[in-house]
Amino acid sequence: MIELEDLTVAFDDVTAVADVDLRIDRGEFVTVVGPSGCGKTTLLRAIGGLQTPTSGGVRIDERSPSIAQDAGDIGFVFQQHTxxxxxxxxxxxxxxxxxxxxxxxxxxxxxxxxxxxxxxxxxxxxxxxxxxxxxxxxxxxxxxxxADVLLMDEPFGELDELTRDELGVELRSLWRRERKTVVFVTHSVPEAVFLGDRCVVMGDRPGRIEAVFDVELPEPRDAAVFGSRPFQERVAAVRRTLHENHD
CATH class of the missing domain: 1.10.260 (434 Repressor (Amino-terminal Domain))
Known part of the structure; x- marks a missing residue:
């Protein structure tokens, strides 16, 4: 389980993430979407122990992220494959x-x-x-x-749309087998809705959680989901929230 309590991360006079409270259950797939510069990556780095919070905290199975990372319990996938x-x-x-x-x-x-x-x-x-x-x-x-926890920072961001869709289907299928706890940051609303059990929507900087959507779609999710009415309705709802909270 990942628990974020009143998490704030600031750099000098810029607050990147503010007052974030979030609980992610073991084996859950949570996506995070929001406008550029809203603190999505900073949030992910704080969860993974790569960024020290200014206030508040993060716990992973009752441990600090640094201890979880040293134990090999956190895996990272970045936009650049490295x-x-x-x-x-x-x-x-x-x-x-x-x-x-x-x-x-x-x-x-x-x-x-x-x-x-x-x-x-x-x-x-x-x-x-x-x-x-x-x-x-x-x-x-x-x-x-x-690792029990997989943190993914826009891993499909540089790929074409068709390849992104294909990898999304593969990743969701792989997650169903492995049941890792996944936190997946993306700019793509359709990608966030397709992949997540829940979709977290962040507003403009300082990044706060504006809404959390439960995503209930038929399983297993395959390419046919993209054209379904329930999928399109959920994408529209997330987009409305993004626009309502974007200056």
Whole structure:
């Protein structure tokens, strides 16, 4: 469980995030959407222990983020894939466990790559992979670490719309199997609605939570959901809230 209580993060005279209270249950997929500069990434960094709160706090299973991170219980996936160019896809997946002093499970790493649609690309270097394939490797790497919490900062932001949709379907399917606790930051309202059990809407800086939407859509979610009426209605509701709280 992730608990944020009265979380505020300020940089000099700029307050990025203010007075955030949020509880995320174990195994829940929560998306965060809001205008540029509203503090979404700062919020995610504070959850992951990469940013120290100015006031308030974050607890992950009753521990501080730094302790959870040291225990290998937090995995990160960023907009930039950060793959090592001299290593193969398989070696990139196992790298974080090796750095943590743990023995990698190459069969598990291969299975993760297969589940992400990368069967046959285990030995390929990043330069031979498309943008979507690189992000698939980055997601597999985070999962192979064995972390209970997965923090994702616009991982599909640089991809074309079709590839984003495909990866969204794959990620949601993978989450249903693994049941990690996921916090996913995005600028895309449709992406936030499709992926999340709940969608958190932030307003303009200083970033505050303006609304939290429960997303109830048929499972398993596949590409057909994008054209459904319930999906479109939820997207419209989130967009209305964004516009109402945007100066």
């Amino acid at each position: 793959l090592l160019p001299w290593k193969s896809a398989l070696e990139n997946v196992t790298f974080l466990r090796e750095m943590a002093g743990e023995s990698p499970d190459r069969e598990d790493a291969r299975a993760l790559l297969d589940s992400m649609g990368l069967e046959g690309f285990e030995d390929a270097r990043p330069r031979a992979l498309s943008g979507g394939m690189k992000q698939r490797v980055a997601i597999a790497r985070a999962l192979h670490l064995g």
